[in-house]
Amino acid sequence: MTLAGKHPELVVWSSEPLNVETPLEMLARSHVTATELFYVRNHGPVPAVDPAAYRLVVDGMVGTPLALSLEELRGRFETTTVEATLGCAGNRRAELATLRPIEGEIPWGAGAIGTARWTGVRLRDVLRAAEVAPDAGHVAFTGLDASAAAEGAVPFGGSIPLPKALGGDVLLAWAMNGEPLPAAHGFPLRVVVPGYIGARSVKWLAAVTVQADASSNYFQARAYRLFPPHRAVPSDRAADGLELGELVLSSALCRLTEGGSGARVVAEGYAVAGGERTVERVEISPDGGATWTAASLAERPRPGVWRLWRAELELGPGAGEVAVRAWDSAGETQPTDDAGVWNPKGYMNDAWHRVPVARQTV
């Protein structure tokens, strides 16, 4: 796999599997992230899939198992386009790692996130055609890739609760920002689960399996869990880790630009909420949290979609710390500091985003 189609300024954490991050300065530029700028989090080599031979299997607790070609998917179900933000559960891990080391994980900055327009069919419609059994509880996805897990190479996979799968916002998508999915993003078909960690939006989708329980796939049952901070990751005690699902409320300062009125600077960034919640307010502090002002928010609040924000700030001379925090529609806000959310695998960092700034005295 090469970096074909990706912007040369992306941060490359590894090329096989491909793991690249968007520089924050580029992320704040537009509500929809260009595909060439969009982060990639892969767990194995990108599989080469022949679209003509491709079949999506829908099986498990269904009355009518399906094996659908791409043409059948397009022909039988209504095509729709939704905007959705995908974010890696490890986004902002680097901040946690400065506090206590996090072994064996990619030290993502705040750029393992992006928003795209996804086109495909609703998972709900496909599940209805397959006739879901009344006692089903979860919908599992399995990829065509062979990902390197503790047990060797396994397909990547994960599941979401059935009510989310039936909610109408979960897509089986073949296009990203109006173009066919690039290979690195899941060609020919991927899941898009708005409001959930990116790991549930399984790429190179092989199967949708309706089942009673949550996925037993390594990447849900063992990895991608929130382990207690008070001990190391116990590989034989996966049950001690919380199973991740919805994204957490988070925000980031993406760039500071001179050029506000007078001695002011313009701050820009993003904020994103989890589940069905929406970002309702973003606040920025020029002094590490002592005082706060409201940022202005672009676009209306929608579940599963970030909001870019902008604020003018008066920064004093010398060094200081700019902090950002968001509030969501549940009235919740972000934890104050990294120490409060540190966990052994460095997931779900939702602490205030704190950025040291040095400013020349005028």
Next chain:
Amino acid sequence: MTLAGKHPELVVWSSEPLNVETPLEMLARSHVTATELFYVRNHGPVPAVDPAAYRLVVDGMVGTPLALSLEELRGRFETTTVEATLGCAGNRRAELATLRPIEGEIPWGAGAIGTARWTGVRLRDVLRAAEVAPDAGHVAFTGLDASAAAEGAVPFGGSIPLPKALGGDVLLAWAMNGEPLPAAHGFPLRVVVPGYIGARSVKWLAAVTVQADASSNYFQARAYRLFPPHRAVPSDRAADGLELGELVLSSALCRLTEGGSGARVVAEGYAVAGGERTVERVEISPDGGATWTAASLAERPRPGVWRLWRAELELGPGAGEVAVRAWDSAGETQPTDDAGVWNPKGYMNDAWHRVPVARQTV
């Protein structure tokens, strides 16, 4: 209104309107809070309602408006019992007020919360009978009380989004813990909205109104809002305050008892999550957050229902601070400190619960 039916050790913040809180030491005793211990948050005098003349009006954007007697409610719809935790949006305000004063609000401790078994009919079933219009968005509740608001005396009211109202867990309840609702708790009929702030569980229910927009009632459109910390409450700028809805993730240490093994003490308390989320983990720190251990949790995780927890702790000699925090099914945890969540009306305090302890050296 007297305190008839209430335990004499409750904390009485005001007797007219009646506002009483459960001492924490009594709250941790059982999963279901006895009615005589259950907190009361009223906004006006308790109305005297003749149950024979009582009619529940269901109106607004419905095909078939209803006016139902209590007998009709019981006869036409299935009776069900659900356990649900109700908590005041102002629970734990006292902790915030120690940081910066909060004017004109009751300084609730952590005892404005409780769990009861509620019996009644599902709001969903009643709404189906009334035939909700397809473009409806919210379901508003209006009480029979006359509450003292900025504009004078108005009925208490509020609304919830239609999907929540149709979710099957929202009740129109006439019984609490197996007995008819006491007058102070909403006799003859009240709403119970699990996972939401107590203010949405409107008592002495007069009307259920299906409408396009959220409630314009004073207690939702003006009060019970989360104002930005950086300015005083602007009474003419209600839109600057976030409308509250779901409860926040919170937890409390209710009592510390000598008597663990050796020099250990037993800590007990509650934790509660918002919306459809569940409490998945509770951690306790004997040293103000430097180190944490997992508490054991009673009962299984359920949305809208608290979980009591228990842990044994080694407390060093001298003074210190015990801290408690919870993690929910969305992978989110509580903010570190009160400064991070302070707001002018003192709502939704979900910071770590910190309790100073003094211990004699042995």
